[in-house]
Amino acid sequence: MNEKLKSIVDEIYNEMKKGQIPKVELKSRNKDNIVFDNLSGVWKYGNNTVKRYASKTNSAKSILKMLYIIDFIDEMEQDLKTSTLREMYYISEGWGLGKFESQDESDMMTEDLEVMTTLLREEMRLRPEESGASVIGNLTLKEMNRKGEWKEINCRDDVGDAGYTIPYNVEPEKIQFVSEDVDFVLAIETGGMFDRLVENRFDEKMRSLLVHIKGQPSRSTKRLINRLNKELHIPVVVFTDGDPWSFRIFASIAYGAIKTAHISDILATPNSEFVGITASDIVRYELPTDKLSDKDIEALHAELEDPRFNTPFWKGEIETMLNLGKKAEQQALAKYGLNFVTDTYLPEKLKEIGII
Amino acid sequence: MKIIDPERKAVSISEFFDKNKQMLGFDSPQKALFMTVKEAIDNSLDACGDHGILPDITLEIENVEQDKFKVTVTDNGPGIPRKEVADSFGKMLYGSRFHLVRQTRGQQGLGITAAIMYAQKTTGLPADIITKTKDDVTAFHFILEINVKKNEPLIHSIEPIIWNVNSGLKISLVLKGKIVGGKQSIEEYIRQTAIANPHASFHVFLPERKFEIERSINEAPKIPEAVKPHPHGVELGELMSILREREKEPIEKIISDSFSRITSNISKEIVHKSGLSQKSVSQLHQKDFENLWNTMQSFDFMEPNKESLSPIGEEALYKSVLNSFEDMHPAYFSMPVSKGPFVYSGHPFIIEAIAVYGGNIPKEEPVKILRFTNRVPLLYQQGSCAITKAISSISWNQYGLSQPVKDQLPIGPVIMVVHIASTKIPYTSEAKEAVAPVPEILDSLDVVIKKIGRQIRAMKTKEEHKTHVEEKFSLIEQIIPAISKKASSILRMEEPDIKPIISKVMGVVAFREIDGKLFAENYTEERLSFTVLLKGEGEWRQKVNNLAPFEKVELNFDREIIDSSEIYVNLPDSKLLGAYSLPEVLKNE
Numbered sequence: 004m005n006e007k008l009k010s011i012v013d014e015i016y017n018e019m020k021k022g023q024i025p026k027v028e029l030k031s032r033n034k035d036n037i038v039f040d041n042l043s044g045v046w047k048y049g050n051n052t053v054k055r056y057a058s059k060t061n062s063a064k065s066i067l068k069m070l071y072i073i074d075f076i077d078e079m080e081q082d083l084k085t086s087t088l089r090e091m092y093y094i095s096e097g098w099g100l101g102k103f104e105s106q107d108e109s110d111m112m113t114e115d116l117e118v119m120t121t122l123l124r125e126e127m128r129l130r131p132e133e134s135g136a137s138v139i140g141n142l143t144l145k146e147m148n149r150k151g152e153w154k155e156i157n158c159r160d161d162v163g164d165a166g167y168t169i170p171y172n173v174e175p176e177k178i179q180f181v182s183e184d185v186d187f188v189l190a191i192e193t194g195g196m197f198d199r200l201v202e203n204r205f206d207e208k209m210r211s212l213l214v215h216i217k218g219q220p221s222r223s224t225k226r227l228i229n230r231l232n233k234e235l236h237i238p239v240v241v242f243t244d245g246d247p248w249s250f251r252i253f254a255s256i257a258y259g260a261i262k263t264a265h266i267s268d269i270l271a272t273p274n275s276e277f278v279g280i281t282a283s284d285i286v287r288y289e290l291p292t293d294k295l296s297d298k299d300i301e302a303l304h305a306e307l308e309d310p311r312f313n314t315p316f317w318k319g320e321i322e323t324m325l326n327l328g329k330k331a332e333q334q335a336l337a338k339y340g341l342n343f344v345t346d347t348y349l350p351e352k353l354k355e356i357g358i359i
Numbered sequence: 360m361k362i363i364d365p366e367r368k369a370v371s372i373s374e375f376f377d378k379n380k381q382m383l384g385f386d387s388p389q390k391a392l393f394m395t396v397k398e399a400i401d402n403s404l405d406a407c408g409d410h411g412i413l414p415d416i417t418l419e420i421e422n423v424e425q426d427k428f429k430v431t432v433t434d435n436g437p438g439i440p441r442k443e444v445a446d447s448f449g450k451m452l453y454g455s456r457f458h459l460v461r462q463t464r465g466q467q468g469l470g471i472t473a474a475i476m477y478a479q480k481t482t483g484l485p486a487d488i489i490t491k492t493k494d495d496v497t498a499f500h501f502i503l504e505i506n507v508k509k510n511e512p513l514i515h516s517i518e519p520i521i522w523n524v525n526s527g528l529k530i531s532l533v534l535k536g537k538i539v540g541g542k543q544s545i546e547e548y549i550r551q552t553a554i555a556n557p558h559a560s561f562h563v564f565l566p567e568r569k570f571e572i573e574r575s576i577n578e579a580p581k582i583p584e585a586v587k588p589h590p591h592g593v594e595l596g597e598l599m600s601i602l603r604e605r606e607k608e609p610i611e612k613i614i615s616d617s618f619s620r621i622t623s624n625i626s627k628e629i630v631h632k633s634g635l636s637q638k639s640v641s642q643l644h645q646k647d648f649e650n651l652w653n654t655m656q657s658f659d660f661m662e663p664n665k666e667s668l669s670p671i672g673e674e675a676l677y678k679s680v681l682n683s684f685e686d687m688h689p690a691y692f693s694m695p696v697s698k699g700p701f702v703y704s705g706h707p708f709i710i711e712a713i714a715v716y717g718g719n720i721p722k723e724e725p726v727k728i729l730r731f732t733n734r735v736p737l738l739y740q741q742g743s744c745a746i747t748k749a750i751s752s753i754s755w756n757q758y759g760l761s762q763p764v765k766d767q768l769p770i771g772p773v774i775m776v777v778h779i780a781s782t783k784i785p786y787t788s789e790a791k792e793a794v795a796p797v798p799e800i801l802d803s804l805d806v807v808i809k810k811i812g813r814q815i816r817a818m819k820t821k822e823e824h825k826t827h828v829e830e831k832f833s834l835i836e837q838i839i840p841a842i843s844k845k846a847s848s849i850l851r852m853e854e855p856d857i858k859p860i861i862s863k864v865m866g867v868v869a870f871r872e873i874d875g876k877l878f879a880e881n882y883t884e885e886r887l888s889f890t891v892l893l894k895g896e897g898e899w900r901q902k903v904n905n906l907a908p909f910e911k912v913e914l915n916f917d918r919e920i921i922d923s924s925e926i927y928v929n930l931p932d933s934k935l936l937g938a939y940s941l942p943e944v945l946k947n948e
Contacts, residue, residue: 004849016855019842019843022860023860024864025846057864060833063838064838070842070845070849074848074849
């Protein structure tokens, strides 16, 4: 049995043996316990911890559930199986009082275990479902397939127009990079824009690796971007809609998210650049817009308080957007024709941020 | 038709109904069907009551075609002697009990006769009646209708028939009607009737539904005695006719004979004071009658006799409610409260009430009120009824229920049952659907309902305690043992002793109710002695001596007391679960 998991059980057992109320202790995963790590340039959990004592019903239940998860992981280890988070949620139906109320709860507790053990959930044989995010461009990698063989794939020549699908595990035991011939990674929020760039052969023309991140990116998508940047030293550029929620997508790629602050080191890519759509673009390119909703305005105000956006660039952009009262989609660029984004907008903007 | 139509003008049934709709209560098809069922069942219950029989009543309603329904009510009552059938069913105002008073269900308008006429008017079909008394060898089958022009029953046929019962009555009517569900449905009427008549069983077959209600008690209620009216309960006109009926006799004798609580000495004094000592009845003028009546009203008499009443009774009401609301799985039942006799213009009345709390009773709706007079449920006119007004006028916040609008019903998971038994109920109208809000009745209701209110408050705090107690027990009886078991099995180690952990988690004496019994369990680390005080409709105490850690003791209180009382113990709050620390004021009592 995994020693780190075993030590959690040991502690619970030993406390009970001594007649003490059992507890678990872990770093607080509250927003108040997120601190900026100057060394790595990402946001991580601070030093505050929380103790959950079995004298409270909810805490006792969560201790019991944690024990069930640990036992389940141990069983899978012996049978050499893995399980999706959703499968574990359904399996918990048979755990009596240890049954999860919702999948959110089981996902959350899996993250708690990650925080306590510093193991990744994949190392605990738990995996998310594939998010379906994909990559197109001149990158050659090898992937360990089901048969246990390394399969070499060129993400431009060996794939269809939908690209290479990012698996849930992108750690070196599963994926290794072979060679590349690109100048930068372009992470794209929407499917429509990704398809536009693929059709316009932007990957070839501008020597770029296109990554469709499908909205808020999954862990494995962020991890792949992180590895491309760290291991191959390829600059990363993020291209999203121009609204407050897309700004947050950029922040989570660049600096990490609260839920996963314990693994920001391997997920976040702090030197990522944001290419647009910015609020200034809306003015400069006279883009078609939508009115900001009350929720949008609230989100923008929250971002003004968010330490991740505490730079002159972001403060300026957020305030400009608030003043305009408008937001715009990536595909609004089609106002000037289907080639405008690849022939004019991106080359102009990329030059300005110094990528080309 | 003397009373209905003083000029003896011949009228048709249709005309008659149109003229008297309001009074008869047959003003819509659904109300007509409802009234028919109600009159037949009330008659059955009254007949059984008069003979001390435990009623077994079968109601069948068959939808014969579209809007035509056949209503059949069968009872095990005394039956009606062959010779009296025609008059009992066919003649209006037959059988009024003049000059003697006692509690009866009382009919609305013309009672069953109106139902027969209504059936006749709407379908042209006569009433079908089978009756057997215990002295008859066979039963008799009557086909009967009513000749309104002559105010006479018209018997089509009488035939002897074999009916294998000791005695009983079966009446079938076919009428135009409409079945509705909800608060004013026939089902609701039967269910509520069963609450007020726990000695009766019902077998009900409706077009799309059938159900049985078993009696909750096996004792027929005491037959209320017919007593002479109380002098304060007589109307002037009534007094005049009492005197005129015996006009040959001396006034003082008529008076002492005809009323309760008047001795011959008092009677002499009354007549003297009214200045009628030398007079005989035939010499009296209107003014003299008025003087006599006024004198009678101004005298103080002993209060009216309550032997003429038939309250449901505390124990019967409790059992009845326990039985009737089983499906709602209520958390608690209050103790029944019975008060009286109170007096309203010479008539005694008793008020009985009980409340049911929690379970599946809706939390966010106004409390449900079930109103009864003389064992008959009142389903209409809730808003204008004295019972509703008395409940609404109480400030419920002090009894733990929210009352968003002053003088409106409070909100909460409560059903209140209120019964008024009297020789004369003042109704707001001839339809007898709501009790008139007269001050004497409102004041008495206020006293009774506040007693119920205090119990509702106790039940509410108990429910809050209960949730807390259940949560703690689930922690120590299920979750912590499961943690111990799971952790041990993962490590393949022996299970630890979790008692010390449980003491640490609890550290209290816990009071828990299981199946209507109350237990005290010591989860502290020391032996304890304490007194338990239950406070609700009264106060009950029990001492517990030297209860050892992890020891459990059953407290010997009845379920009624446990349900409706708050639990106080002379230990500090920090050592109690499911009970309050005894306040100083109660300690010295």
